[in-house]
Amino acid sequence: MKSSYLYDITTQLVAAETVSHQASAPALELLGSHLQDFGFEVGLQRWAGGQKANLVAIAGPPEPGGLVLSGHVDVVPFEGQPGWSREPLALGIEDRRLYGRGTTDMKGFLGQCLDAVRRLDPASLERPLVLLFTSDEEIGCLGGDRLAAELPSLLGETPAPRLAWIGEPTSWQVFHAHKGIAGFEVEARGDGGHSSRPEEGVNAIGVAARALVALGELQEALRSEGASAAMQALFPDAPYATMNFGTIEGGTASNTIAEACRFTVSYRPMPDDDPLGVYERAKAALASLEARDFGAPHRAGSLEVKAPFVAPGALAERHTPLEEALFAELAQDRSGGAPYCTDAGHLARTGMSCLICGPGDLDRAHQPDESVDRAAFEAGPDHILGVVRRLLGGRPR
Numbered sequence: 458m459k460s461s462y463l464y465d466i467t468t469q470l471v472a473a474e475t476v477s478h479q480a481s482a483p484a485l486e487l488l489g490s491h492l493q494d495f496g497f498e499v500g501l502q503r504w505a506g507g508q509k510a511n512l513v514a515i516a517g518p519p520e521p522g523g524l525v526l527s528g529h530v531d532v533v534p535f536e537g538q539p540g541w542s543r544e545p546l547a548l549g550i551e552d553r554r555l556y557g558r559g560t561t562d563m564k565g566f567l568g569q570c571l572d573a574v575r576r577l578d579p580a581s582l583e584r585p586l587v588l589l590f591t592s593d594e595e596i597g598c599l600g601g602d603r604l605a606a607e608l609p610s611l612l613g614e615t616p617a618p619r620l621a622w623i624g625e626p627t628s629w630q631v632f633h634a635h636k637g638i639a640g641f642e643v644e645a646r647g648d649g650g651h652s653s654r655p656e657e658g659v660n661a662i663g664v665a666a667r668a669l670v671a672l673g674e675l676q677e678a679l680r681s682e683g684a685s686a687a688m689q690a691l692f693p694d695a696p697y698a699t700m701n702f703g704t705i706e707g708g709t710a711s712n713t714i715a716e717a718c719r720f721t722v723s724y725r726p727m728p729d730d731d732p733l734g735v736y737e738r739a740k741a742a743l744a745s746l747e748a749r750d751f752g753a754p755h756r757a758g759s760l761e762v763k764a765p766f767v768a769p770g771a772l773a774e775r776h777t778p779l780e781e782a783l784f785a786e787l788a789q790d791r792s793g794g795a796p797y798c799t800d801a802g803h804l805a806r807t808g809m810s811c812l813i814c815g816p817g818d819l820d821r822a823h824q825p826d827e828s829v830d831r832a833a834f835e836a837g838p839d840h841i842l843g844v845v846r847r848l849l850g851g852r853p854r
């Protein structure tokens with residue numbers, strides 16, 4: 458077994474209850490206290506009455522040319538998720554894999570960052586090393602949004618680094634782009650009554666059905682819209698904005714005209730498109746729709762499109778020193794597009810060029826019995842130290 462510290466800190470991280478609806482501050486306080494011991498200057502950006510936080514930890518001189526290592530501490534829920542044969546909050550070690558919620562997405566990378574910087578002499582860094590650990594990534598990159606908004610003041614006199622490495626699960630492949638994610642809720646309102654007299658009410662489920670068909674037609678149109686050759690190469694499976702209907706609820710009983718029906722829509726815009734473009738088109742499509750059901754053609758209900766959430770896509774420049782360092786360290790020579798969204802879209806607003814690369818396996822993320830390959834996990838701290846020393850100098854302590 459490699460460094461027991463790597464296993465210890467990752468065990469504590471997996472045990473920390475950080476499903477996105479829970480408090481993240483205790484886990485970040487734990488990491489912050491370790492980072493202080495390792496010579497980092499640590500600050501927490503708090504919200505939700507102090508229950509939620511992002512962590513900013515800085516080592517090295519306040520010079521330009523720094524590097525960010527970033528990851529999120531929140532995880533997706535496991536309660537009620539079928540298929541678990543293990544305790545989700547207990548790091549399980551079995552032959553060649555490590556099991557537990559967050560092992561692949563992405564507490565494993567956070568543990569590796571801690572183990573790497575523990576072995577680094579911070580006084581020997583020639584340029585700053587900045588750790589940015591976020592919350593609420595899994596519910597729309599909300600923590601990254603807050604962090605980006607206040608990053609200059611959180612960094613104090615340290616200039617914001619231009620290069621950022623986000624250790625989301627990629628099986629150590631390098632990705633320089635991903636689509637964004639945005640979504641909104643639609644509420645159909647009708648007029649209730651007895652189901653035997655549909656013409657005297659307006660059925661909100663019927664109204665919602667017309668809205669769903671209109672949005673489905675938009676989804677079909679998006680599929681057939683062209684993308685540049687560069688975007689087709691990055692996203693060969695779906696070189697267009699994809700759309701999903703996530704949830705729907707409405708009505709109270711089978712013999713009652715439904716008064717209300719709500720459904721949620723999300724979509725993943727291409728990184729070179731306006732992230733709100735599909736939302737605006739959806740709004741226009743529903744605004745031109747008559748909000749009628751099928752049983753009372755002379756009466757109208759209403760459709761309301763709620764305000765959207767948006768996590769922008771990311772499209773980083775190529776051939777940066779970080780890309781070269783990752784390629785050299787990982788013996789790779791190509792970069793692609795990630796199929797999921799990360800904090801990169803928000804961090805890019807601060808001028809950062811973000812690359813996504815981490816030890817986890819995407820097909821294990823968010824799954825029951827989530828796991829990470831043990832060799833990939835144990836190799837992480839050396840890869841991180843290798844990249845840090847290539848870019849920032851620095852010696853082992």
Ligand SMILES: [Zn+2]
Pocket residue numbers: 529562563594625626
């Ligand atoms: Zn993640």
